[in-house]
Amino acid sequence: MSHCEFPALGFGVGLRRPHYSEIVDTHPRMDWFEVTTENFMVEGGRPLEVLERVRERYPIVMHGVSLSIGSTDPINHDYLRTLDAMARRFEPAWISDHLCWTGVGGHNLHDLLPLPYAEEVVSHVAGRLREVQDILGRRILIENVSSYMAFACSTLTEWEFLGAVADEADCGILLDINNIFVNAFNHGFEAEQYIDSVPVERVKQFHLAGHQDHGRYLLDTHDHPVRAEVWRLYERAVRRFGAVSTLIEWDDRIPEFRELQAVADEGRSRCDSAMRGAAQPGIDAHR
Amino acid sequence: MMAMKPDRERPRAAAGDFDLKRLQELLYRLIAAPCGVGEGLAANGGLPPGNLEAILNGDDRLSARERLEIYANAYFYRLLDVLKEEFAATLMIVGDVNFHNLVTGYLLEYPPTEPSILHAGRNLPAFIRTHSLSRRWPYLPDLARLERSLLEVFHGPAAPVLDASTMRQVPPHEWPALILRTHPASRILDLEWCVDLVMRAAEETGTRIEPPSGPTSVLVWRQGSRAHYRRLERGERAALALARDGVAFAMICEAIAAEAIPDENPAALINRLLARWLSDGLVMAVGPWPASPAGAAS
Numbered sequence: 001m002s003h004c005e006f007p008a009l010g011f012g013v014g015l016r017r018p019h020y021s022e023i024v025d026t027h028p029r030m031d032w033f034e035v036t037t038e039n040f041m042v043e044g045g046r047p048l049e050v051l052e053r054v055r056e057r058y059p060i061v062m063h064g065v066s067l068s069i070g071s072t073d074p075i076n077h078d079y080l081r082t083l084d085a086m087a088r089r090f091e092p093a094w095i096s097d098h099l100c101w102t103g104v105g106g107h108n109l110h111d112l113l114p115l116p117y118a119e120e121v122v123s124h125v126a127g128r129l130r131e132v133q134d135i136l137g138r139r140i141l142i143e144n145v146s147s148y149m150a151f152a153c154s155t156l157t158e159w160e161f162l163g164a165v166a167d168e169a170d171c172g173i174l175l176d177i178n179n180i181f182v183n184a185f186n187h188g189f190e191a192e193q194y195i196d197s198v199p200v201e202r203v204k205q206f207h208l209a210g211h212q213d214h215g216r217y218l219l220d221t222h223d224h225p226v227r228a229e230v231w232r233l234y235e236r237a238v239r240r241f242g243a244v245s246t247l248i249e250w251d252d253r254i255p256e257f258r259e260l261q262a263v264a265d266e267g268r269s270r271c272d273s274a275m276r277g278a279a280q281p282g283i284d285a286h287r
Numbered sequence: 288m289m290a291m292k293p294d295r296e297r298p299r300a301a302a303g304d305f306d307l308k309r310l311q312e313l314l315y316r317l318i319a320a321p322c323g324v325g326e327g328l329a330a331n332g333g334l335p336p337g338n339l340e341a342i343l344n345g346d347d348r349l350s351a352r353e354r355l356e357i358y359a360n361a362y363f364y365r366l367l368d369v370l371k372e373e374f375a376a377t378l379m380i381v382g383d384v385n386f387h388n389l390v391t392g393y394l395l396e397y398p399p400t401e402p403s404i405l406h407a408g409r410n411l412p413a414f415i416r417t418h419s420l421s422r423r424w425p426y427l428p429d430l431a432r433l434e435r436s437l438l439e440v441f442h443g444p445a446a447p448v449l450d451a452s453t454m455r456q457v458p459p460h461e462w463p464a465l466i467l468r469t470h471p472a473s474r475i476l477d478l479e480w481c482v483d484l485v486m487r488a489a490e491e492t493g494t495r496i497e498p499p500s501g502p503t504s505v506l507v508w509r510q511g512s513r514a515h516y517r518r519l520e521r522g523e524r525a526a527l528a529l530a531r532d533g534v535a536f537a538m539i540c541e542a543i544a545a546e547a548i549p550d551e552n553p554a555a556l557i558n559r560l561l562a563r564w565l566s567d568g569l570v571m572a573v574g575p576w577p578a579s580p581a582g583a584a585s
Contacts, residue, residue, distance in 0.1 A: 038402050038403040038404070038405075039403070039405070041402065041403050042403075042405065042442035043442060043443055043444040043445070043472075044442065044443055044444045044445035044446075044472060045441050045442045045443060045445070045472070045509065045512065046441070046512035046513075047442070048445070049445075049512060066402035066403070071311065072307050072308035072311055076402065079402045101311060103315065103399075104308070104311040104312055104315050105312060105315065106400050107315060107319070107398045107399065107400055108398075108399045108400055108401065108402065109315065109318060109319065109358075109362050109399075110362070110365055110366065110399060110404050110407070111318075111358060111361055111362055111365070113314070113358065115307075116307070116310070120307070121307060124307065148349075148354045148357040148358065149343045149344070149351070149354040149355055149357075149358070150343065150344045151310075151342065151343060151344070152340070152341060152342055152343065152344055153342075187344075188346070216348045216349055217348070217349055217354075217357070219357070
């Protein structure tokens, strides 16, 4: 997978409504923006106008939440047509979605549900991913999701499943570092082993985010700062995968834009340190 | 399209003994069960021997059922939050508890089917019409319809609008043949209650009022990046309805003039309404047009 196909964009943040005016009017310092694709699958109005203005000055990446690549429903070709039209209009650096299912029987739970980690499911998902990539005429990235349940019928680890799907579909991986940390706690595995086992050449983007600690489980909420343990995991990931494009996710209790800039700057600094081999070694996941 | 790379070496796991489709259907039913996973489990005949623990791993921190309940809660409360934001005035009228119960019933009747969560509230006005809350607040369906229309107009198609300066460039003798059309991101709501007053009170003062009943036509449209609403005045309803599909300006004038009251100058009424529509960015010219009309998209 070439670097031209998934260029290193630097450090970006999500394009969110509270920041629309500031971004459009003042063009603040930021390497790139990630947009939630479905929020812009509308006919017109301010969101699309904002996206057009943003795209004039910044690279964007389209990150979907409803591809439902793991569902047993037929692939939604209407959705793909809209996605393709958006991609032609806004020319994102790439398109990504999640390794999950979001609904079945024509219904949408508007959530990212995990799959059983088994060979049959690898084949099922990879076949659908190949079809999607053929339709879109490009490779896409799939993201590991946070999860709170695991299936008794799973025969692979989560990282084996992720790597196997990416290999079989020949797609890239959007590696969410916070999700690995959350899942390590929720399901009792070593986050470092996960990082160390994902195929290096497939990882083309990182996500970093905050979560809530509910005592008995961690909830991936994107409404808190990135925790120190997740930063250290990120540094470990940078040492393994390199300085791939990194996004700071913040979707609720969204702070001022300058705070997001500061988090992106911290990411850049930690990335530089890790690349120089000067960062702290990774630590055990919170267990 | 692209060369496939060979699989890397990985552990070859044995095939799992399950049916993914049946598994997803079961989990969907349990997550979307209106009174929670417990009720879903009690009503469900699709569970294998060993019940939920045969499907989902549990441990001493969280049982299988507790893990699934995280998803069930997320499903309901995510949609509840979206609908609260979209139907803020309706929520203010009925209160939190009633709205919570309303959404519980709504999601049972109209579970989301679209990729975008923006569509989740599309059928709530129709559902409210059949709901017991509309006996206590008979204007509630109209209010919800107005709120939903504001969202749909906000995301409606963009189109170049006609402004007064462009209109003035056209020689007056050519005006009657001009084809005018209302902007596609606009709609007329024919309502049974004056719920625009309820919306205004909720937005401007955060107060609840009981609206008068009686047929009311409300215009919802987008100008710039904002959705607006206002009650239509005399002469507008019929004229704008005609213009929805594009019609000659002469016919619009006839429709307005037909509603002029005795001793009123129809031309003055036409001029005033046209000026308002142009100022509001409500109409677009679709031809015939003597020159290239410059208009800003809205």
